[in-house]
Amino acid sequence: MKLFLLLLSSLFCINSFGQSAVVVDPAKGASLMEAIADAAPFDTLLVQPGTFKEGRIIIDKPLFILGVGYPVIDGEGKTEIITILSDSVTIQGLQIQNVGVSYIEDRAGISAEKQTHIRIIDNKLYNTFFGVYLKNSSHCLIQGNEIKADAVNEISSGNAIQLWYCNNILVQDNHASGHRDGIYLEFVDDSRIENNTSTNNIRYGLHFMFSNRDQYVGNTFELNGAGVAVMFSKKITMQYNRFINNKGTASYGLLLKEIYDGTISNNTFLGNTTGIYGEGANRLEVHHNTFEKNGWALKVLGSCMDNTFTNNNFINNNFDLTTNNNRSYNNYDGNYWSDYTGYDLDKDGIGDVPHRPIKLFSYIVTRSDASIILLRSLLVDVLNFTEKVTPAFTPELLQDTTPLMKPLL
């Protein structure tokens, strides 16, 4: 909320300073670069439809650049396109396209370094290597942009939105596709990622590294190499997101690695190879999520401790849970498991016998991938049943003592 207010107040500040509006019309031979040079700070440039091919455009004073009917700024596959070297710059309604791929420098459609109060709103960025790239910046807004590329491999592609050493950034309502990572945050604190759609990215839909106290809410991650990766981060809140069809041998809906004190709630995990993969994830509250039709709903490895999984739905997954440890350090009480075969004689909605979510066969598959071919065989059913009755290999205490009889809505 604080963040939101801060951003809101910053928006009002910028608008109240606006001085005069200058029309930049490429049809009359106007140059965007000259218009920027001639403008006074806090002017508005009204950019008319047409195409500008002026190479790298540097904005070195506070300006509001407003595109009318999506004028095209074309980098012709050479340089970076817009470089912001001033605070309080707003770029809205431009179509920015064709940044050259570079293996040496991280070129971007729009980049800013060490600035505050930058707003990048409703732009279209096509084939821009890195789309929007903010470094060492704070209190910025990236909203409603469409960032598209056709990445073929991870090496020659950049990230749609990349934030590096930033804080208090709001990333909202963007659409990122065809990049390496849809949204990439490294050393980003106190920021919010909201209502974005990230699809068909080669690596991750959203990727946190060394970032703390961030929230991502209401986003959709579909058909990415992996949906979201949260690594080496603390206090991340993950709510109301949809992780859909993130498939592949090393693919996950959500990958957690060395993270602490987060909340994962009200998310949907549908049709992923692995719903959540956790390694070194600690003290997480995982509740009110739905895991449906995944290969594995949860892979919680031995180094995960003190996590609470409660009030989640586990519906029609091949495996609900697997772990490589023979003790349980996490709490799995009070979930709905579609595989539960117990009964509820006292009709209180809670099963009378505990549920063991780990199947013996999931151990075997973890050891040897090829054994998956036996998944639906009678042999495996017998194995699983025997283990369920007399646990020998699976952690005996890993169980849901209060399984729900009906799914939560």
Added chain:
Amino acid sequence: MKRVVLGLVLLSCFGCNPAPEPIVFGSDQCQFCKMSIVDNRYGAELVTAKGKIYKFDALECLVDFKQKEEKIAAAAHLELAVAFDTPGELVDLNVLHVLYSESLPSPMGMYLSCFKEESEMNKWLDAPNARSMQWAILEKDFEMLDKR
């Protein structure tokens, strides 16, 4: 019979000689952080005496892995890294120059890169606090350099 034995002996020799394996960028996964290895200017590899190969997306992950998996670290036979000036190619870490320079952000956030040629590395040394070191020194000073 002799030939068969000879053949077996030869075969076993091949089996015992641990050799590095190139990193396939874009498809190999980092052993430590599980990210796929994408940036061909960075990367590292550890080969144990028994020939088991561990690949990493950055030097930071190799050091972190060695600290966590002490048994494997003790069995290390070869340690290699990708040199910034010869992208994609694995080189023995003992002949590489390791650079810490804040003008070169590395994938795992500690500004570490490796160089084959000292002259190439010197181009990056003018950043504040930049320093070059040998691999053994980096392992010793790793905690101190780690500001993540």
